[in-house]
Every structure is written in structure tokens, then in C-alpha cells.
Amino acid sequence: MDLIIRRAAIQGSEGLHDIGIRGDRIDVLTPHLGERAPVELDAAGSLVTPSLVETHIHLDAVLTVGQPRHNRTGSLFEGIEIWGERIKTLTHEDVKQRATTALKWMLAHGVTHVRTHVDVCDPNLTALGALLEVREDVRDAITIQIVAFPQQGIYSFPDGEQLMIRALEMGADVVGGIPHYEWTREYGERDVRTVLRLAAEYDRPADLHCDETDDDQSRFLELVAAETVRLGLQGRVTASHTTAMHSYNNAYAYRLIRWIRKAGVHIITNPLDNSVLQGRFDNYPIRRGFTRVKELLANGINVCIGHDSIMDPWYPLGVGDPLQGCFVMVHYGQMSGRDELEMMLDLVTSRAAACFGADDYGLGAGKRADLVVFDAPTAVDAVRTMAARRWVISRGRVVAETQPARSTVRWNGRDEAVRFVL
Ligand SMILES: [Zn+2]
Numbered sequence: 001m002d003l004i005i006r007r008a009a010i011q012g013s014e015g016l017h018d019i020g021i022r023g024d025r026i027d028v029l030t031p032h033l034g035e036r037a038p039v040e041l042d043a044a045g046s047l048v049t050p051s052l053v054e055t056h057i058h059l060d061a062v063l064t065v066g067q068p069r070h071n072r073t074g075s076l077f078e079g080i081e082i083w084g085e086r087i088k089t090l091t092h093e094d095v096k097q098r099a100t101t102a103l104k105w106m107l108a109h110g111v112t113h114v115r116t117h118v119d120v121c122d123p124n125l126t127a128l129g130a131l132l133e134v135r136e137d138v139r140d141a142i143t144i145q146i147v148a149f150p151q152q153g154i155y156s157f158p159d160g161e162q163l164m165i166r167a168l169e170m171g172a173d174v175v176g177g178i179p180h181y182e183w184t185r186e187y188g189e190r191d192v193r194t195v196l197r198l199a200a201e202y203d204r205p206a207d208l209h210c211d212e213t214d215d216d217q218s219r220f221l222e223l224v225a226a227e228t229v230r231l232g233l234q235g236r237v238t239a240s241h242t243t244a245m246h247s248y249n250n251a252y253a254y255r256l257i258r259w260i261r262k263a264g265v266h267i268i269t270n271p272l273d274n275s276v277l278q279g280r281f282d283n284y285p286i287r288r289g290f291t292r293v294k295e296l297l298a299n300g301i302n303v304c305i306g307h308d309s310i311m312d313p314w315y316p317l318g319v320g321d322p323l324q325g326c327f328v329m330v331h332y333g334q335m336s337g338r339d340e341l342e343m344m345l346d347l348v349t350s351r352a353a354a355c356f357g358a359d360d361y362g363l364g365a366g367k368r369a370d371l372v373v374f375d376a377p378t379a380v381d382a383v384r385t386m387a388a389r390r391w392v393i394s395r396g397r398v399v400a401e402t403q404p405a406r407s408t409v410r411w412n413g414r415d416e417a418v419r420f421v422l
Pocket of ligand 1: 056058117209240308
């Protein structure tokens with residue numbers, strides 16, 4: 001063995017396990033492994049899971065908060081205005097440097113797979129060029145998928161379709177779209193049809209920003225599902241946000257959810273951004289503007305959680321930790337039931353990996369050794385305490401390490417350690 005993790009708690013398994021890693025693979029999981037390895041990590045009863053998968057981030061916009069000015073209202077529309085100003089000063093090095101910093105933050109939080117959107121409504125495709133280089137630079141530790149994302153629309157931006165094709169030819173991994181943002185409903189329908197046609201032609205997955213609005217008349221997801229079935233792309237198509245589903249009438253939502261299941265469309269919800277951006281046109285009561293996560297999951301549809309933004313004009317917070325999305329999801333989606341809490345981490349691990357199409361992912365012999373050791377005994381504790389990622393392992397190597405904070409209280413004249421776990 002090259003690496004052994006000792007005394008690991010594993011979701012769904014009784015007792016503790018040793019995990020033996022040879023090369024970049026998990027070789028064995030067993031209650032006690034007799035042999036030794038040059039690197040041994042003692043999990044000491046803490047939770048070990050497969051690494052985290054970030055399915056929705058905009059690496060071209062990360063870490064630009066306050067440039068050239070702060071978003072005073074916090075609204076989507078002021079964010080778009082500010083981004084329109086910032087994008088004029090976008091350079092290759094600027095994108096590379098910010099994206100790389102954000103990826104280091106994510107890696108420290110256990111993320112080894114990242115799907116990033118990149119705005120291709122730019123005749124020079126500056127950000128795409130930079131992110132293609134970053135994808136190669138970090139390949140040993142992080143697998144990156146780049147989505148060709150037409151931020152201003154495929155048909156509402158000059159030569160939008162040509163730019164999409166150029167981005168795919170240059171090496172973008174995934175076809176993006178934004179039907180609800182196109183100038184007209186007809187353009188939006190063309191957007192969906194083009195995205196899925198390109199996905200079929202170029203044999204790439206598709207991931208569209210879809211119905212990210214509180215407008216209950218925004219209904220492009222049904223066309224995404226229909227085209228997915230027509231073109232035989234089941235399992236390869238993702239709809240991100242789908243916040244309008246919150247506002248659909250129940251009869252329509254019922255019919256739509258059956259359609260999504262039939263098409264095998266993955267849904268990505270982005271609790272951090274959408275909790276602050278949606279419902280901005282409402283007087284009280286203010287809608288939450290979330291997709292119907294509980295109902296989607298109950299109907300056998302794959303749902304995962306994305307971060308979306310880290311410190312950009314739309315969302316000024318974030319440290320690149322998918323667990324923050326889980327924490328907000330519990331509250332905003334009212335998913336505090338015991339079973340819901342226990343599976344919340346799956347929305348940034350196994351379910352996210354299914355959306356990503358990650359090969360060899362999971363905690364089993366023969367799977368690639370991409371693992372996280374949490375400083376918490378259970379998945380619920382990990383989300384509750386936003387537990388430190390004690391060690392992060394990618395391709396069988398330790399790629400990040402965090403010393404957890406330790407608290408002490410002065411209690412009756414003595415120092416006493418406080419651990420926040422029962
Ligand atoms: Zn997005």
C-alpha cells in the first residue's frame with residue numbers, strides 16, 4: 001500500500017474501517033488492515049467520504065467583488081450592470097489568477113471535480129482561453145469541465161451561435177444555454193434546440209441555466225426534457241437553477257416533474273445565490289424562489305447543489321465550500337427531517353458525481369482514491385458544524401490538509417475543551 005487511512009467512519013457501514021490505497025486506486029476497505037504504508041492517516045473515528053464535486057461555479061467571475069464597485073442593492077440586475085463594467089478590464093492573466101485562487105480554496109474544502117461555466121459572449125473568448133489553460137494546470141489534482149455559457153443569450157448576442165461553436169471547437173467540455181434570458185420566448189426555444197443539437201453533434205453533455213426567474217410563465221424546462229428524449233440524450237443533460245418551478249401551479253409542476261424523470265435530466269439547485277437573488281420583485285409575502293427539491297428527489301430525479309458564485313457582483317460571500325450550500329439548503333428547502341439531513345451531503349458527493357459523469361467515483365475497491373476525511377463523526381455533524389476537511393486525497397495523494405480549530409473554555413477555574421459533537 002502507498003497510503004492507509006485508519007479508523008474511518010463510513011456512511012451506511014457499521015464500525016470503523018481502514019482504507020488501503022495503492023497508486024491512484026482504493027485497494028481495500030476492511031475493519032483492520034495488517035500491512036503498513038509510507039503514509040498513514042488516523043481518521044480516529046471521523047467520517048471519510050468520496051471527494052466533493054462542485055457542479056456549478058463561474059470561475060471567470062469569482063473574486064471580483066467590489067470591482068469596480070460594490071452591489072449596493074444586492075439585486076441580480078445591479079450585479080449584471082457591475083459585471084458589464086468589470087468585463088471590460090478582463091484579461092487572460094486576471095482570469096487565470098482569480099480562478100486558480102478559488103480552486104485552491106475549493107481543494108482545501110475537499111473538491112476534486114469542478115464544472116465551471118465560462119461566458120462565451122465575447123468575440124475574443126478571453127476567459128475561455130484562460131480557463132482552458134487552468135484546466136490543464138490543475139489536472140493532477142482537480143478534474144475541470146468547462147461549460148460554454150452564453151451569458152447574454154445565443155440569439156440575443158451578435159454571432160452567439162458561432163461563438164458557441166468556436167468554444168466547443170477550442171475544447172469546452174459541456175454545452176451551456178440560457179433560454180429564459182433571450183429577448184423573446186421564440187429565441188429561448190431556439191436556444192434550447194440549438195444547445196441540445198450541439199450536444200448531440202459534438203457528443204458533449206449539456207447544462208443550461210434554465211428558468212432562473214420568478215416568472216411562472218418561464219417554461220423552457222419542458223422543452224429541454226422533450227428535446228433530450230427526442231435526441232436520445234437521457235442522463236447527459238442538466239438544467240441549472242429552475243427557480244421558476246417554485247412559482248408554477250401544482251398541476252403544471254406535477255406534469256413537468258414526470259417529464260423530467262422520463263428524460264433523466266439532472267437538476268442543479270444553487271441555494272447560496274438564489275436565496276439572495278430571487279423574490280426581488282415581490283412585496284410581502286416574498287417567495288423563496290427555489291426549485292422543488294423535495295418533490296424532485298421524491299420522484300427519483302437526480303438533484304445536486306452548486307455554489308454558483310464566490311465573491312462576485314451577485315454574491316459577495318463564500319469560501320468555496322460546498323457544505324455552505326448544503327447548510328442553506330436545509331433551511332431554505334425546509335429539509336431538516338432526519339432522513340433529509342442524513343442525505344444532504346450526497347447532494348455534493350455521489351449525486352453531484354452522477355451529474356458530472358465522474359468515472360470511477362465512490363468508496364469501494366477499484367474506485368479512484370479521491371477522498372475526504374472530515375473532522376466530524378457523521379454526515380449530519382459535517383453539515384451542522386461545517387467541519388474542517390482534515391485531509392483531502394486526490395488520485396491517491398494527500399493534496400490538502402487543515403488543522404481544525406480547537407476551542408477551550410475557562411470553566412470553574414479550569415480549562416476545558418469544547419468539541420461541538422455529542
Ligand atoms: Zn450560474
